[in-house]
Amino acid sequence: MAQGRTTFSKFIIEDQRRPGGPDAVLTGLLNDIQTACKFIAAAVARGALGQGAATTVNVQGEEQKALDVIANEIFLRTCESGGALAGMVSEEMENPYPVPKAHPRGPYLLVYDPLDGSSNIDVNVTVGTIFSVLRAPEDCDGSKAEDYLQPGNRQVAAGFALYGPTSMIVLTLGAGVHGFTLDRDIGAYTLTHPDIKVPAETREFAINVSNERFWEPPVRRYVEEAIQGKAGVRGVDFNMRWIASLVAEVQRILVRGGVFMYPRDTKDTSKPGRLRLLYEANPMAMIMEQAGAMATTGRDRILDVVPTSLHQRVPLVLGSRTEIERIVSYHQQYDRGEDAVFESPLFKNRSLFRVPVPHHEA
Numbered sequence: 492m493a494q495g496r497t498t499f500s501k502f503i504i505e506d507q508r509r510p511g512g513p514d515a516v517l518t519g520l521l522n523d524i525q526t527a528c529k530f531i532a533a534a535v536a537r538g539a540l541g542q543g544a545a546t547t548v549n550v551q552g553e554e555q556k557a558l559d560v561i562a563n564e565i566f567l568r569t570c571e572s573g574g575a576l577a578g579m580v581s582e583e584m585e586n587p588y589p590v591p592k593a594h595p596r597g598p599y600l601l602v603y604d605p606l607d608g609s610s611n612i613d614v615n616v617t618v619g620t621i622f623s624v625l626r627a628p629e630d631c632d633g634s635k636a637e638d639y640l641q642p643g644n645r646q647v648a649a650g651f652a653l654y655g656p657t658s659m660i661v662l663t664l665g666a667g668v669h670g671f672t673l674d675r676d677i678g679a680y681t682l683t684h685p686d687i688k689v690p691a692e693t694r695e696f697a698i699n700v701s702n703e704r705f706w707e708p709p710v711r712r713y714v715e716e717a718i719q720g721k722a723g724v725r726g727v728d729f730n731m732r733w734i735a736s737l738v739a740e741v742q743r744i745l746v747r748g749g750v751f752m753y754p755r756d757t758k759d760t761s762k763p764g765r766l767r768l769l770y771e772a773n774p775m776a777m778i779m780e781q782a783g784a785m786a787t788t789g790r791d792r793i794l795d796v797v798p799t800s801l802h803q804r805v806p807l808v809l810g811s812r813t814e815i816e817r818i819v820s821y822h823q824q825y826d827r828g829e830d831a832v833f834e835s836p837l838f839k840n841r842s843l844f845r846v847p848v849p850h851h852e853a
Contacts, residue, residue, distance in 0.1 A: 499525050499660060499671045499680035506664060513664055516597055517648065520575035520624065521662070524601075525680055527569040528620055528652040528660055531562045531606070532673060535618060535654040558612060559583055562605035562620065575599050578633020580801055582770060587801070589633035596632070599647070600625045600639055602770040607651070608736030617655030619738030623774040624648040636801050643773030643794035650774065651738045661687075661745065663781040668745065689784035690748035693811035697732040697740050698752040705756035708830060709789065709821035737766065741775050741809070745782060750810035750818070754789055764788070764806035768798050772807045785815035789822045 503521050506512045513521070535558060563583040570576060571590050575597040578589040582604045590596050601624055608618040624647050631638045650662035658673035660680050670684030696717055703711065720728040732749070734740055740751045753765050766772050776786030776793035786793040786809035796805060808818055824830055 497682040499662075499682070502669065502671070502682055503662075503664070506666075509666060511665070513648070516575045517599065517624065519573050520570065520597075520599055520601070521648065523570045523573045523575070524566075524622060524650075525660060527566045528658070528680075529673070529678070530565045530569065531620060531652070532654045532658040534558060534561055534565070535606075535612070538612070538615065559606045559609050566601075566603060566605050566620075570601060573597070576601055576633070577627040577631045578638075579603070580639050580769065581605055582767060582802070585802075587634055587636060587639060598627050600627045600631070600633065602639060604767070604770045607738050607771070608734075611734075611736050616734060616736055617653055617739040617742075618736060619654055620652040621738065621771055621774050622650055623770060623777075639769065639801060640798040642797050643768075643776055646773060646777050646794075649777040651741065651778070653738055653742055655739070659683075659742070661742065661778065663778050665777075665781065668778055668782040670745070684745075687745050687782050689744055689779065689782045689811055691783070691812045693748035693750060693814055694727055695730045695732060695747070695749040696752065696810075696814070697734070697743075697749065698754075699733055699735070700731070702756055702758060705758040706754060707756070707789075707822075707825070709818065709825045710752065710754045712821050712825075712830065713818050737771060737775065741778065744784070744810045745778075748811045750808070750814045752808045752818075753806065754808060755806035762804050764804040766804060766807045768793075768796060768803045768805045769801060772796075772805050775807070775809060779809045783812065784810055785812050787815060787819055789818065790826070 500522055503513060503518045507515065507518060560583065563581050567579065567588060570579065572594045574595040576590050576599050577596045578587050578600055580587050580602040601622065603620065603622040605620055606618055607621050611618055625641050625645060626647060628638050648664050650660060653659040660671045662669055668687040669682060670687060671680035672683040674681045698714060716723050716725050717729040743749060744751060755764050772793050779786045788796065788806045789808050793807065808815060
């Protein structure tokens with residue numbers, strides 16, 4: 492497939508010929524999704540010239556920008572009438588949205604975060620959309636929450652859009668990961684990053700260090716060893732990044748490798764994690780695995796976590812394979828009580844790593 496002039500639409504149509512590739516209905520849905528992303532990209536590009544400044548509170552008690560609402564409405568109106576969907580679930584809606592009876596219903600379900608990273612809009616940092624496509628159970632009308640509660644290993648497609656210096660869509664249909672850049676001259680997403688592979692080795696990690704006092708010991712251990720650099724047990728220097736926009740963090744990892752961590756912590760014990768399983772962790776985990784990387788809660792493969800609620804939160808650690816394997820091993824050692832006593836030159840505290848913490852991923 493020629494790089495540079497292969498459009499998103501052409502790519503997914505040609506991919507139908509691959510054994511196990513998408514059917515025509517899924518192809519139609521993906522075309523609707525790319526259309527929605529074009530509309531959102533245009534709305535985001537207007538910034539303060541548009542309606543991005545006003546805020547409300549969404550159903551999860553979080554600040555909601557006007558663009559969050561606009562982006563959600565764009566997805567609903569663009570994707571509901573194509574005949575591919577039985578229903579949709581969004582971060583901005585408390586309950587499922589069944590496709591209205593005025594439109595034909597289809598065999599798929601769509602779960603999405605219409606505008607990830609929207610808290611960064613005011614400071615002009617890259618934001619995006621995250622989406623996941625599931626097969627609808629038989630006789631599904633799109634209205635029941637339990638129909639959407641499928642583990643990530645059942646996703647048939649996943650992706651995200653970026654709205655930044657350039658607009659992109661990154662997509663997996665279960666056979667690799669491919670990136671498409673919006674060519675504004677022709678109004679089409681064009682293949683620019685075919686068959687993306689995440690480097691297995693990395694010396695870069697992303698985490699919000701201000702939460703260190705709430706981290707579990709295995710995470711503290713990993714970060715402390717990385718920050719010690721050549722003088723520490725790792726014997727190499729690391730760089731640290733933190734954008735606070737999941738789509739931007741994942742894109743950086745896809746391009747040059749790295750680790751992103753939003754681990755479980757004790758800041759709010761009512762929440763086992765911070766990121767949503769269905770429409771943030773699962774699609775990003777599918778993308779990571781298809782690109783040769785890994786995604787975990789720290790203890791369990793993200794794609795094997797069985798959802799229990801639509802807006803369920805989980806810890807998320809993803810990125811270059813060798814580093815994620817190390818982080819998982821630290822959690823395993825901690826759970827077995829095998830961590831060594833050490834002095835932290837960064838945080839100036841001694842830790843026996845012996846305080847048990849429940850780690851059931853509810």
